[in-house]
Amino acid sequence: MxxxxxxxxxxxxxxxxxxxxxxxxxxxxxxxxxxxxxxxxxxxxxxxxxxxxxxxxxxxxxxxxxxxxxxxxxxxxxxxxxxxxxxxxxxxxxxxxxxxxxxxxxxxxxxxxxxxxxxxxxxxxxxxxxxxxxxxxxxxxxxxxxxxxxxxxxxxxxxxxxxxxxxxxxxxxxxxxxxxxxxxxxxxxxxxxxxxxxxxxxxxxxxxxxxxxxxxxxVVQEIETTLLDILSDWTGFDEALRRLFDTYGLVMSIEQYALVGSTIRSYLAYFADEGKAVYRFSKNRMEWKRHEGAR
Structure with missing residues (x-):
């Protein structure tokens, strides 16, 4: 030091x-x-x-x-x-x-x-x-x-x-x-x-x-846009996370699942509060979808 x-x-x-x-x-x-x-x-x-x-x-x-x-x-x-x-x-x-x-x-x-x-x-x-x-x-x-x-x-x-x-x-x-x-x-x-x-x-x-x-x-805006694009149709959390990892070439591990996964949940909560996306429960599965025009 x-x-x-x-x-x-x-x-x-x-x-x-x-x-x-x-x-x-x-x-x-x-x-x-x-x-x-x-x-x-x-x-x-x-x-x-x-x-x-x-x-x-x-x-x-x-x-x-x-x-x-x-x-x-x-x-x-x-x-x-x-x-x-x-x-x-x-x-x-x-x-x-x-x-x-x-x-x-x-x-x-x-x-x-x-x-x-x-x-x-x-x-x-x-x-x-x-x-x-x-x-x-x-x-x-x-x-x-x-x-x-x-x-x-x-x-x-x-x-x-x-x-x-x-x-x-x-x-x-x-x-x-x-x-x-x-x-x-x-x-x-x-x-x-x-x-x-x-x-x-x-x-x-x-x-x-x-x-x-x-x-x-x-970068925050880019993540928002990328995630909203992923939510163009009803999408579950794990699928959204997988597609985000694929988009940025990230490698999944339990630490990355926890850290990035927690962050993506925060983005989803932000989208819900700001009216940029909605969620539903279908066949006991939580799914998310962006509002049209949201970016």
């Missing part, structure tokens, strides 16, 4: 999931997310020790395992609080909820691993008096339940999983979204936000995100 500076007291640690670090004073620091597992936690501790810093708290953008995997180890080492918001707190305290939500029931062992289910950690709300008052909290709903971002006094804004890099979008196409409408609204709002630096969790920091935001919005 290496640390890169973005402001007088704001840093980030590049990786599969970028980790933020804000230095409150010469010795005390806060992490923004904590990596994907115990090994990431160990590496972060080694990094902090090398600088003579003490971890005073972990600020969690949301509860996905790749963001909270280091929490438990670091909390044991430092006795520090873990801060989060809303429903994310329950998922951090009870990580089995993540694969349960994705799968839609109790997850089998193949889904109960560190990439989808972190170790539990004790968590308190961001309204707790111990939360650093210098940090601004930004609501970023859509990707997950109650995701938030953090702006440091150096005007560096950590925007969590709002955005995927263009390379990731090109390779995987269908990124995980919990609430499609909220996600689109969050990205449109983010276009108007100013900061010295923006730090997405899965893309390089940038001074201007508008191009990447539009790229992500364009």
């Amino acid at each position: 290496e640390i890169k500076q973005l402001g007088a007291n704001t840093f980030y640690v590049p990786g599969p999931t970028n980790i933020g670090l804000w230095r409150q004073n010469e010795t005390d620091v806060y992490l923004i997310d904590a990596g994907n597992d115990k090994d990431a936690g160990r590496k972060l501790k080694k990094l902090l020790d090398a600088h003579g810093w003490t971890l005073k708290g972990i600020l969690c953008t949301h509860s996905n395992a790749d963001h909270i995997g280091g929490n438990a180890y670091l909390q044991r080492q430092y006795g520090c609080p873990v801060f989060s918001a809303g429903m994310e707190k329950a998922f951090i305290s009870h990580p089995v909820l993540e694969p349960s939500l994705l799968y839609g029931g109790f997850p089998c062992k193949a889904l109960r691993h560190k990439f989808l289910m972190a170790k539990p950690s004790d968590v308190v709300d961001v309204s707790n008096p111990g939360f650093p008052k210098e940090i601004e909290i930004i609501a970023l709903p859509g990707h997950f339940l109650d995701m938030i971002g953090f702006r440091t006094p150096d005007d560096v804004l950590f925007v969590a999983d709002c955005l995927s890099s263009e390379e990731t979008l090109s390779k995987y196409k269908v990124g995980f979204i919990y609430d499609v409408k909220a996600y689109k609204e969050t990205l449109e709002q983010l276009k108007t936000v100013k900061a010295k630096w923006f730090v997405p969790s899965h893309a390089a920091p940038a001074a201007d995100l508008r191009s990447l935001i539009q790229c992500n919005l364009d």
Whole structure:
């Protein structure tokens, strides 16, 4: 792990999931997310020790395992609080909820691993008096339940999983979204936000995100159009999912079935709420069909 500076007291640690670090004073620091597992936690501790810093708290953008995997180890080492918001707190305290939500029931062992289910950690709300008052909290709903971002006094804004890099979008196409409408609204709002630096969790920091935001919005619109085309006639969920995988050359596995499948259910719910598609039950089978003219 290496640390890169973005402001007088704001840093980030590049990786599969970028980790933020804000230095409150010469010795005390806060992490923004904590990596994907115990090994990431160990590496972060080694990094902090090398600088003579003490971890005073972990600020969690949301509860996905790749963001909270280091929490438990670091909390044991430092006795520090873990801060989060809303429903994310329950998922951090009870990580089995993540694969349960994705799968839609109790997850089998193949889904109960560190990439989808972190170790539990004790968590308190961001309204707790111990939360650093210098940090601004930004609501970023859509990707997950109650995701938030953090702006440091150096005007560096950590925007969590709002955005995927263009390379990731090109390779995987269908990124995980919990609430499609909220996600689109969050990205449109983010276009108007100013900061010295923006730090997405899965893309390089940038001074201007508008191009990447539009790229992500364009992909969401493409998925909408593709899925609505698939629903040109009454279609069951599994058939719609299979055809989407075929369209984008994706390979089915139980993890992909859970992640992409959950996302497609979110699109279907969005279509139903927005009047773009309807569902019926035929011969004990749920089927979906787009409204004519919906795109």
